[in-house]
Amino acid sequence: MRDILVINSGSSSLKFALLGWGGDLSLDGFSVHYQGHFSGLGGRQARLSIRDGQGAVIRDDHLIADVDQYDHAAALSELLNWMDALPDAGRISAIGHRIVHGGRHYREPVRLDEGVLKDLETLIPLAPLHQPHGLAPVRSLFTLRPDVPQVACFDTSFHTTQAPVAQAFALPRHLTEAGLIRYGFHGLSYDYISRRLPDHLGTLETGRVVAAHLGNGASLCAIRDGASVASTMGFTALDGLPMGTRCGTIDPGVVLHLLTHENMSPAQVSDLLYRQSGLLGVSGVSADMRDLIQSPVPAAREAVELFSYRIIREIGSLAAALEGLDHLVFTAGIGEHAAPVRAMVCQGCEWLGVRIDEARNECGEIRISMDDSPVGVWVIPTDEERMIAWHAARCCL
Ligand SMILES: Nc1ncnc2c1ncn2[C@@H]1O[C@H](COP(=O)(O)OP(=O)(O)O)[C@@H](O)[C@H]1O
Ligand SMILES: CC(=O)OP(=O)(O)O
Ligand SMILES: [Mg+2]
Numbered sequence: 397m398r399d400i401l402v403i404n405s406g407s408s409s410l411k412f413a414l415l416g417w418g419g420d421l422s423l424d425g426f427s428v429h430y431q432g433h434f435s436g437l438g439g440r441q442a443r444l445s446i447r448d449g450q451g452a453v454i455r456d457d458h459l460i461a462d463v464d465q466y467d468h469a470a471a472l473s474e475l476l477n478w479m480d481a482l483p484d485a486g487r488i489s490a491i492g493h494r495i496v497h498g499g500r501h502y503r504e505p506v507r508l509d510e511g512v513l514k515d516l517e518t519l520i521p522l523a524p525l526h527q528p529h530g531l532a533p534v535r536s537l538f539t540l541r542p543d544v545p546q547v548a549c550f551d552t553s554f555h556t557t558q559a560p561v562a563q564a565f566a567l568p569r570h571l572t573e574a575g576l577i578r579y580g581f582h583g584l585s586y587d588y589i590s591r592r593l594p595d596h597l598g599t600l601e602t603g604r605v606v607a608a609h610l611g612n613g614a615s616l617c618a619i620r621d622g623a624s625v626a627s628t629m630g631f632t633a634l635d636g637l638p639m640g641t642r643c644g645t646i647d648p649g650v651v652l653h654l655l656t657h658e659n660m661s662p663a664q665v666s667d668l669l670y671r672q673s674g675l676l677g678v679s680g681v682s683a684d685m686r687d688l689i690q691s692p693v694p695a696a697r698e699a700v701e702l703f704s705y706r707i708i709r710e711i712g713s714l715a716a717a718l719e720g721l722d723h724l725v726f727t728a729g730i731g732e733h734a735a736p737v738r739a740m741v742c743q744g745c746e747w748l749g750v751r752i753d754e755a756r757n758e759c760g761e762i763r764i765s766m767d768d769s770p771v772g773v774w775v776i777p778t779d780e781e782r783m784i785a786w787h788a789a790r791c792c793l
Contacts (some may be wrong), residue, residue: 414784602619
């Protein structure tokens with residue numbers, strides 16, 4: 397049995413897992429020893445929870461920052477301390493990382509070395525909330541564990557099957573050729589969902605699927621027969637749906653207006669669009685869907701309505717790209733746990749043949765559509781860590 401450490405840096409979280417692998421290259425060939433989650437990073441209420449392989453909570457701590465915020469760097473140093481204290485730390489034979497942006501050149505998982513790391517660092521401006529936090533652990537582990545191979549697994553890889561027409565912006569051709577295209581993200585999650593869906597459907601023919609990854613970052617992906625056809629995220633993870641703190645699709649004229657008429661600097665506009673907008677900006681209350689669902693403040697309700705409305709519109713757009721819809725899948729923090737959001741979205745998609753069973757939706761069953769619904773509606777927990785372990789094992793073990 398060999399162990400694989402997986403590090404998944406999200407915009408507000410750092411998830412990690414230690415999985416054992418005995419040589420069977422199926423998703424179920426990996427057993428979880430530990431699974432951990434730093435949440436609320438960059439804020440005052442960060443938390444670390446760690447579960448063992450049986451799902452029992454072995455740690456659940458509020459994290460106190462030395463300065464005013466508990467950030468990704470503090471989480472990384474806590475994670476490395478935890479890893480060093482493991483009785484079997486020496487058994488780790490590969491480390492897999494979620495790296496959000498692979499750019500034009502990295503289309504498949506790749507073994508990391510200094511040259512690859514430097515290349516990936518050039519993409520930091522295209523994913524400022526993610527790429528630095530994804531790459532920092534790689535550099536630390538080069539020093540701490542020089543003998544253990546590290547693998548970068550990209551959020552963008554799953555979308556490389558998209559046709560050029562789905563990837564292109566209507567910009568002058570030389571810009572498209574220079575790589576200013578729609579890449580799409582959350583690909584490890586969509587990869588996992590599309591590999592799991594056949595188990596639930598009982599057939600390999602999964603048809604036309606829209607998967608909704610609704611977490612702190614949120615996107616939708618149109619998947620036909622297991623391959624990405626179109627997605628709502630673009631050149632950066634700012635496009636598409638409104639998110640926790642990101643604006644999603646916006647008229648580019650707004651950006652020009654802020655720069656030229658509001659005298660904002662590019663850095664200020666970037667901060668506004670990445671960190672002050674989305675659910676947080678609209679509600680003025682919180683970026684966290686749990687807070688918004690419970691809040692009596694009208695603007696919190698409006699933020700949830702805008703989020704759901706945009707999802708409904710984009711599902712229509714992706715159904716057009718697929719020429720129909722057979723299945724709708726909800727996943728990630730909001731998709732898996734926020735029944736009221738799923739209900740609102742599904743109500744807006746009735747015209748497409750979506751009929752959910754309210755009791756199934758409330759109970760969080762895996763299939764939440766009615767038995768006779770023309771479109772199957774599913775809630776499938778994502779597992780980016782298992783997907784990364786699978787790619788890391790294929791890449792270097
Ligand atoms: N029980 C719940 N009800 C509603 N929303 C939830 C619930 N649990 C988690 N969420 C939401 O999920 C989001 C975080 O999703 P997650 O996929 O963990 O994010 P990340 O992008 O950081 O990986 C937050 O907006 C959080 O409010
Ligand atoms: C790409 C992206 O938005 O990721 P996350 O949801 O983890 O922030
Ligand atoms: Mg995430």
